[in-house]
Amino acid sequence: MLTNETLKVIKERRSIRHYKEEQIKDAELQAVLEAGLYAPNAGGQALHFTVIQRKETLDKINYLAKENLKSHVVEDLKALGNDVNYHGLYEAPTLIIISGRKEFIPLEFDCAAATQNMLLAAESIGLGSCWVYFPMFAFDSTQAGDLLKELKIPMGYSPYCSLILGYKEGSAVDTAERKLNPITFIK
Ligand SMILES: Cc1cc2nc3c(=O)[nH]c(=O)nc-3n(C[C@H](O)[C@H](O)[C@H](O)COP(=O)(O)O)c2cc1C
Numbered sequence: 001m002l003t004n005e006t007l008k009v010i011k012e013r014r015s016i017r018h019y020k021e022e023q024i025k026d027a028e029l030q031a032v033l034e035a036g037l038y039a040p041n042a043g044g045q046a047l048h049f050t051v052i053q054r055k056e057t058l059d060k061i062n063y064l065a066k067e068n069l070k071s072h073v074v075e076d077l078k079a080l081g082n083d084v085n086y087h088g089l090y091e092a093p094t095l096i097i098i099s100g101r102k103e104f105i106p107l108e109f110d111c112a113a114a115t116q117n118m119l120l121a122a123e124s125i126g127l128g129s130c131w132v133y134f135p136m137f138a139f140d141s142t143q144a145g146d147l148l149k150e151l152k153i154p155m156g157y158s159p160y161c162s163l164i165l166g167y168k169e170g171s172a173v174d175t176a177e178r179k180l181n182p183i184t185f186i187k
Pocket residue numbers: 013014015016017130131132133134135175176
């Protein structure tokens with residue numbers, strides 16, 4: 001099978017859910033953010049990244065998301081909201097929220113592309129990362145407006161994706177095997 005550094009990083013990246021307390025270096029953060037900026041985009045680069053490294057803010061997002069999950073119609077999500085031991089950000093020291101300008105073109109795709117670029121960049125420099133939808137539940141409440149303001153998300157932008165970053169604690173990997181057959185070739 002043909003391989004190179006990029007293909008290796010793609011295959012080796014896994015969602016990490018155990019992190020060291022130590023904060024990542026600014027140079028590492030900058031490299032990850034820059035990779036996000038270089039993602040393909042349909043919306044004329046109408047993205048905004050919010051980097052959150054203040055522990056109280058991370059805990060607040062965890063708290064608000066869990067409060068909203070407590071009344072979720074999906075039982076498994078409701079259970080997470082009620083699980084006192086669950087921290088939806090896995091105590092990672094850095095959270096990046098990717099917001100897109102609310103407009104006609106669905107910027108969820110732009111945000112997703114930036115997120116994936118950042119996950120791969122993180123892996124390539126030895127950082128742990130995980131795409132987390134969980135923080136989006138924090139914006140599902142009557143307090144959403146206040147949270148958007150507190151996080152300085154620009155007017156007219158909506159958070160669509162987020163990822164956590166940090167140094168990996170142990171080698172926590174429980175990835176489902178990839179099904180290698182969902183591909184049809186028309187030659
Ligand atoms: C859109 C999206 C949302 C996700 N949200 C969460 C989440 O909230 N919490 C979590 O632990 N993992 C989340 N994940 C990570 C997936 O569980 C993970 O990517 C999947 O199990 C495959 O494992 P791998 O990333 O190790 O290959 C999310 C992934 C995607 C693409």
